[in-house]
Amino acid sequence: MTTLTKLQAYLKAIEKDDKKGKKINAFLELNPDAEKQAREVDEKIKKSKAGKLAGKIIAVKSNILVQGLKASCASKTLENYKSPYDATVIEKIKKQDGIIIGMTNCDEFACGSSGENSAFGPTKNPAALNLIPGGSSSGSATATAAGFCDMALGSDTGGSIRNPASHCGVVGLKPSYGAVSRYGLIDLGMSLDQIGTFAKNIDDAKLLFEIIKGKDEKEATSKEFPHNKKEIKTIALIKEMEKLCTDKRIYKLVKEKAEEAAKKHNWKIKEISLKHLDLAIQTYYPIVYVEFFSGTRKFDGRRFGKKIEDSCGKEVLRRILGGSEISKAEFAGKYYRRALKAREIIKKEFEDAFKDVDAIILPTVPRLPHKIGEKISLEDMYGYDALTIPANLAGICAISIPAGKISSIPVGMQIFCAQGDENLMFECAKKF
Amino acid sequence: MLYKIKYVLAYISFSFKKSGKTAYLPTDKLTENINPKPYKLQFSIPSMNEKEEIRKEAKQILDKFAKALEKVEKEGKEAKEAGKESGMREEREGEEPDSDFREIMFENAPRKSKDFILAEKGDWK
Numbered sequence: 074m075t076t077l078t079k080l081q082a083y084l085k086a087i088e089k090d091d092k093k094g095k096k097i098n099a100f101l102e103l104n105p106d107a108e109k110q111a112r113e114v115d116e117k118i119k120k121s122k123a124g125k126l127a128g129k130i131i132a133v134k135s136n137i138l139v140q141g142l143k144a145s146c147a148s149k150t151l152e153n154y155k156s157p158y159d160a161t162v163i164e165k166i167k168k169q170d171g172i173i174i175g176m177t178n179c180d181e182f183a184c185g186s187s188g189e190n191s192a193f194g195p196t197k198n199p200a201a202l203n204l205i206p207g208g209s210s211s212g213s214a215t216a217t218a219a220g221f222c223d224m225a226l227g228s229d230t231g232g233s234i235r236n237p238a239s240h241c242g243v244v245g246l247k248p249s250y251g252a253v254s255r256y257g258l259i260d261l262g263m264s265l266d267q268i269g270t271f272a273k274n275i276d277d278a279k280l281l282f283e284i285i286k287g288k289d290e291k292e293a294t295s296k297e298f299p300h301n302k303k304e305i306k307t308i309a310l311i312k313e314m315e316k317l318c319t320d321k322r323i324y325k326l327v328k329e330k331a332e333e334a335a336k337k338h339n340w341k342i343k344e345i346s347l348k349h350l351d352l353a354i355q356t357y358y359p360i361v362y363v364e365f366f367s368g369t370r371k372f373d374g375r376r377f378g379k380k381i382e383d384s385c386g387k388e389v390l391r392r393i394l395g396g397s398e399i400s401k402a403e404f405a406g407k408y409y410r411r412a413l414k415a416r417e418i419i420k421k422e423f424e425d426a427f428k429d430v431d432a433i434i435l436p437t438v439p440r441l442p443h444k445i446g447e448k449i450s451l452e453d454m455y456g457y458d459a460l461t462i463p464a465n466l467a468g469i470c471a472i473s474i475p476a477g478k479i480s481s482i483p484v485g486m487q488i489f490c491a492q493g494d495e496n497l498m499f500e501c502a503k504k505f
Numbered sequence: 506m507l508y509k510i511k512y513v514l515a516y517i518s519f520s521f522k523k524s525g526k527t528a529y530l531p532t533d534k535l536t537e538n539i540n541p542k543p544y545k546l547q548f549s550i551p552s553m554n555e556k557e558e559i560r561k562e563a564k565q566i567l568d569k570f571a572k573a574l575e576k577v578e579k580e581g582k583e584a585k586e587a588g589k590e591s592g593m594r595e596e597r598e599g600e601e602p603d604s605d606f607r608e609i610m611f612e613n614a615p616r617k618s619k620d621f622i623l624a625e626k627g628d629w630k
Binding site (some may be wrong): 140141153156192290349375378383392399415418469 | 546548549550551553556559560562564566567569570572574575577578580597602603605606609610612613614615616619622623624
């Protein structure tokens with residue numbers, strides 16, 4: 074199969090089921106030059122001059138800049154915003170001959186955990202069409218799961234890659250903070266955001282990560298990590314996990330999987346206590362509200378788009394207004410500094426844990442997805458990310474892989490490894 | 506009849522909540538479908554009244570979170586500011602953007618005149 078024929082097969086599947094048929098609504102824009110680019114890659118393949126991503130068709134979340142395509146963030150604010158340059162990750166993908174098929178739907182400005190907050194309509198879960206796919210990278214997860222592309226890029230601030238990967242039954246990777254350049258990513262929370270990958274299998278998730286990672290002079294927090302550990306010897310389960318899992322069936326499924334793998338591969342299995350894990354949500358949101366408020370001040374309707382406060386949906390507005398409250402001097406200590414302190418404590422707990430164990434195994438999402446349009450409380454909605462947020466707060470790497478199904482709905486399990494230990498994490502994931 | 510069914514379902518759900526058990530939806534109800542129906546669009550731009558409600562809601566949830574974090578006040582050290590760890594860049598030559606950059610940048614600006622993006626002075630707040 075050539076790159077072109079593969080691309081055309083994906084385009085046909087999109088034509089059939091994205092806006093018509095199953096109405097997945099994964100894409101907001103398709104790349105009009107994709108076929109031309111695929112022909113060029115096929116020529117390079119013939120001459121044995123193609124890059125490592127030759128033949129791979131990649132979808133991109135709409136908050137990552139791809140020159141000439143719209144980076145709308147699924148918002149009316151940036152509805153017509155055409156990216157003036159390529160994000161560093163896109164430059165790297167293009168250099169290795171990956172084909173960008175289009176820009177995917179998401180929760181508006183990556184604010185959400187369900188995929189329902191897009192200004193261009195919710196995305197459907199290909200594994201169960203009446204349920205939410207999870208978010209915020211809903212379109213990238215569903216495009217991968219529905220067979221619209223080989224792999225996809227998303228962004229993960231508190232679980233936005235791993236959460237939809239879990240609900241849709243695909244692999245979702247959140248790299249360590251700093252492992253991948255954020256240059257050209259429209260940020261949600263700059264101290265927590267990471268660009269990561271979706272794929273149908275671990276090898277593809279790893280391949281795309283290997284291409285996009287690395288230090289970037291344009292992005293001061295990016296860096297190279299030395300790889301220390303070579304193999305998994307001890308894995309850990311978290312003592313407090315059963316209490317944190319709303320749906321105990323998910324806890325049981327993941328625990329059994331971990332025990333089974335430990336037995337098969339002769340790993341030691343330890344139970345560890347992370348006492349402040351239950352404060353993850355309360356720590357995360359004040360930080361995100363402030364950073365998002367600060368990051369959105371540029372959307373004043375002058376250089377691009379519309380003024381954000383006049384054109385955004387409820388969740389985006391809640392974060393802006395909340396961030397504005399915290400930013401008032403009298404509230405800074407009560408909310409923001411307290412949250413930063415809690416973050417340091419959680420980070421330290423993970424650092425200590427990784428002195429004794431190589432990987433921590435836990436569920437990705439503590440409950441099954443709800444029906445699209447079903448009204449759930451704000452706290453329940455924020456609760457979807459209770460088990461993914463800790464990795465962002467600690468800056469460590471994490472991956473969600475399919476663990477099985479409950480009531481025919483995909484359920485994911487996470488593997489956490491220490492900062493920079495992505496290779497070890499991939500090795501561990503492949504053993505499951 | 507429909508009213509009665511709704512009443513019974515509401516009662517079951519209430520009983521579960523009262524007993525502290527989690528009420529799961531029956532499996533066939535979750536995955537049955539698969540004739541996609543048009544969904545109701547969730548997204549809407551809030552009205553002025555809704556904006557005030559959202560502001561209050563944001564404040565309430567932040568207060569709740571701050572209360573939960575009270576216990577860490579005495580623990581832990583003061584946090585570092587985000588992004589300050591590796592903030593040094595190497596000295597290097599500037600980069601020229603490619604020819605499309607300028608064109609697309611001006612294309613994105615809502616109001617412009619020749620080489621300038623227009624902004625109303627009085628609108629800056």
